[in-house]
Amino acid sequence: MAIIKVEGISKSFGKTEALKGVDLEIGKGEFFGCFGPNGAGKTTLLRILSGQMEATAGKATILGIDASEKPLDVKKVVGIVPEVESPPSYLTGREYLHFVGKVRKVDKLQEKIDYWLDFFELNDKSDTISRDLSKGMKQKLMLASAFIHKPKLLFLDEPFINLDPLYQRKVKDYLTNYTSNGGTIFMCTHILEIAEKICTRVAIINEGKILAKGPIDELKQKADEDLERVFLRLVTES
Amino acid sequence: MRTLLPLMLKEELRFHASHSNRYIFLSFPVIVCIFSLATAVSSPRLFQEIPAERMISLTHVSIFLYGMSVGTFAFLGMQIVERRFGRRNFLVAMPSLLPMTYKKTFFGLYLRDVVFYVLLLIFPLMLGLILSIPITHFSIISITWLGFTLLLSFLLGMSFSFFMSAVYVRSTMVFSGLMVIIVAALGGVALELYEVWILVPTIQLYSSVEPFYLLESLFLIALLPLVATLLTPERHESKIDSYKEEFPAFEKRFSFFKSYATLVAKEFLDLKRSKTYSKMLFSFVVPLIFLGVTSFLVRFGFDIPVGFNTIFYAAMVGFFGILIYSWLNNVDVTDYFETLPVTVPQLIRVRLIVFAILTLWISTAFVIGIAIINGDFALLWLALLVMFIISMYMVITIAYLTGLRPNTSLFAPDVMLKFWALTLLPDVCITLLSFTLYTNLVMSVIGIFIVCFMLIFASIILYRGIDRKWGRAEFAVL
Numbered sequence: 001m002a003i004i005k006v007e008g009i010s011k012s013f014g015k016t017e018a019l020k021g022v023d024l025e026i027g028k029g030e031f032f033g034c035f036g037p038n039g040a041g042k043t044t045l046l047r048i049l050s051g052q053m054e055a056t057a058g059k060a061t062i063l064g065i066d067a068s069e070k071p072l073d074v075k076k077v078v079g080i081v082p083e084v085e086s087p088p089s090y091l092t093g094r095e096y097l098h099f100v101g102k103v104r105k106v107d108k109l110q111e112k113i114d115y116w117l118d119f120f121e122l123n124d125k126s127d128t129i130s131r132d133l134s135k136g137m138k139q140k141l142m143l144a145s146a147f148i149h150k151p152k153l154l155f156l157d158e159p160f161i162n163l164d165p166l167y168q169r170k171v172k173d174y175l176t177n178y179t180s181n182g183g184t185i186f187m188c189t190h191i192l193e194i195a196e197k198i199c200t201r202v203a204i205i206n207e208g209k210i211l212a213k214g215p216i217d218e219l220k221q222k223a224d225e226d227l228e229r230v231f232l233r234l235v236t237e238s
Numbered sequence: 239m240r241t242l243l244p245l246m247l248k249e250e251l252r253f254h255a256s257h258s259n260r261y262i263f264l265s266f267p268v269i270v271c272i273f274s275l276a277t278a279v280s281s282p283r284l285f286q287e288i289p290a291e292r293m294i295s296l297t298h299v300s301i302f303l304y305g306m307s308v309g310t311f312a313f314l315g316m317q318i319v320e321r322r323f324g325r326r327n328f329l330v331a332m333p334s335l336l337p338m339t340y341k342k343t344f345f346g347l348y349l350r351d352v353v354f355y356v357l358l359l360i361f362p363l364m365l366g367l368i369l370s371i372p373i374t375h376f377s378i379i380s381i382t383w384l385g386f387t388l389l390l391s392f393l394l395g396m397s398f399s400f401f402m403s404a405v406y407v408r409s410t411m412v413f414s415g416l417m418v419i420i421v422a423a424l425g426g427v428a429l430e431l432y433e434v435w436i437l438v439p440t441i442q443l444y445s446s447v448e449p450f451y452l453l454e455s456l457f458l459i460a461l462l463p464l465v466a467t468l469l470t471p472e473r474h475e476s477k478i479d480s481y482k483e484e485f486p487a488f489e490k491r492f493s494f495f496k497s498y499a500t501l502v503a504k505e506f507l508d509l510k511r512s513k514t515y516s517k518m519l520f521s522f523v524v525p526l527i528f529l530g531v532t533s534f535l536v537r538f539g540f541d542i543p544v545g546f547n548t549i550f551y552a553a554m555v556g557f558f559g560i561l562i563y564s565w566l567n568n569v570d571v572t573d574y575f576e577t578l579p580v581t582v583p584q585l586i587r588v589r590l591i592v593f594a595i596l597t598l599w600i601s602t603a604f605v606i607g608i609a610i611i612n613g614d615f616a617l618l619w620l621a622l623l624v625m626f627i628i629s630m631y632m633v634i635t636i637a638y639l640t641g642l643r644p645n646t647s648l649f650a651p652d653v654m655l656k657f658w659a660l661t662l663l664p665d666v667c668i669t670l671l672s673f674t675l676y677t678n679l680v681m682s683v684i685g686i687f688i689v690c691f692m693l694i695f696a697s698i699i700l701y702r703g704i705d706r707k708w709g710r711a712e713f714a715v716l
Binding site: 047050052053054071072073075076079080081082084086087088089090091092094095098099100102103104126127128129132142145146 | 478479480481482483484485486489500501504507508510511512569570571573574576577578579580581710712
């Protein structure tokens with residue numbers, strides 16, 4: 001069974017068509033990357049699939065749940081890292097993870113909070129409210145809050161942004177390990193180098209349409225180019 | 239400022255229009271004008287109950303309070319600078335990037351809202367009164383004079399609020415000290431040591447038409463924003479404090495709310511750490527104190543034989559509750575809820591719970607206080623009942639109509655019309671019934687009971703409707 005199944009998804013904001021009939025299918029254990037220039041529709045697609053936004057037309061099924069019909073059920077079983085790091089301003093990192101854990105009804109919560117604060121080395125800042133954290137620390141907190149309930153599917157919008165190279169590496173390793181153990185990832189990013197190394201399959205999107213999709217090696221072999229050149233050529237031609 | 243102000247006006251117009259659309263938004267002044275016209279036409283009936291002079295004084299006080307409620311520019315500016323509007327950014331925050339001062343942009347906020355509210359509210363209000371002349375035969379001169387003094391009352395309220403919020407941003411200690419002085423000053427009015435126009439000179443200006451009061455009003459309107467602007471800090475570096483872990487304790491404290499306990503606890507922790515309590519106190523308790531002093535004056539100071547009794551004031555309190563709901567939705571961004579299995583209706587309900595916990599005891603104390611001032615205990619039980627029902631009805635109505643964005647959504651004319659229709663009618667009914675309490679007790683009490691019963695019924699319908707109306711709404715302000 002496909003973990004994510006997208007059939008003819010369209011989204012309009014007034015007269016602007018952000019997505020135009022997108023079809024997609026992502027299987028278990030895949031690390032799927034979605035690339036595209038600014039305003040291509042990547043974040044809109046991610047928000048629709050993760051139950052944050054309703055599509056204008058089409059159907060998205062996530063882990064067997066209709067994302068339009070039951071967005072809350074989708075949010076219960078997935079982890080989401082949004083484009084903008086925005087943990088609640090007046091909770092400390094520890095309190096935010098406690099809050100997320102309670103909302104998600106996570107068992108052995110204290111243990112998991114300790115693990116993730118330790119993983120991201122946020123213990124030193126555990127008594128600082130999120131408003132006073134650096135962008136990188138806020139991003140770490142958003143990542144921890146998406147991982148804490150061990151979801152089967154992760155939606156990540158630019159997860160490496162604001163992270164230093166050390167944590168980019170650490171998160172990359174965690175995500176690779178996560179998919180090896182059967183987890184599935186849908187990721188939007190601009191950083192082609194990272195995506196080229198960790199994604200198993202990608203889609204290139206522009207002006208709301210998918211221009212190409214498939215395994216990275218396949219896309220590269222077809223045109224005998226590296227991923228960056230494939231990306232630039234497709235986007236320029238579209 | 240010549241470049242900045244037009245851009246700020248454009249920005250504000252686009253911001254508000256984004257909640258409905260440009261044309262619907264621009265029909266707002268038309269609705270205000272029609273409402274004003276309707277009020278003017280029905281005023282002869284109103285003047286039979288309340289003397290015209292007293293009604294005009296109360297209108298000045300009301301518009302002064304309204305000016306106060308929209309004039310907290312130093313708070314507003316700080317919120318924008320601290321990026322508490324999610325992904326939105328505004329011109330007021332530009333001094334962080336451009337060679338300009340916060341003093342200039344904060345003063346720009348003040349000027350922007352003066353233009354904005356005058357064009358959108360005060361002018362249409364006056365136009366409505368002028369259009370009523372063929373029916374009411376009001377004198378054009380007296381209407382123009384009223385319009386001018388009302389405008390000054392509004393500007394005075396805005397300027398005072400700007401000043402107080404600037405003081406708060408600089409020093410909460412000084413702010414608290416000023417609050418004590420204000421309460422003492424209001425107490426002086428209550429004790430008849432001086433008249434209320436000593437504090438709001440525009441009231442006296444209207445009736446006396448003396449240049450001294452005009453100069454005094456203009457002086458205050460110019461001085462307060464000037465001082466507020468000078469007080470605006472150029473550096474907005476919030477100091478980093480340490481906080482002990484309080485969330486689990488808060489959650490335990492609110493555990494009787496069961497599935498809502500986690501969310502209610504978070505709201506209260508937000509209020510505590512963002513120091514919103516004191517801002518709420520300012521915007522809720524000060525108008526109540528004003529109302530209390532007015533009550534005292536009407537009863538004893540002016541010795542006016544109008545039927546203002548405890549039930550009338552109990553009904554009025556409900557309106558002020560709307561301010562608290564606005565504050566609750568102005569503490570922090572809610573974008574992160576998008577990533578969690580929480581819906582907008584759930585958060586609206588949580589804020590209704592927080593509203594009830596925060597305000598009902600203050601409102602109860604106020605109504606009891608009014609009963610003591612007026613020696614009006616016989617119907618205190620009914621006044622408390624009216625206060626509870628109207629407060630909850632008002633806040634449920636505003637929550638139903640505006641969701642998590644009461645400040646901006648109320649400027650959408652369709653929302654505003656619904657709000658007026660849903661809130662004004664019951665309040666007018668209760669007010670009129672309260673006037674007849676001492677002439678026809680039984681019928682009035684029966685009437686009040688019927689209205690209260692209908693409000694409970696309407697509250698249940700609207701409360702249940704929150705799910706349908708806001709079930710698919712998004713948290714993020716895009």
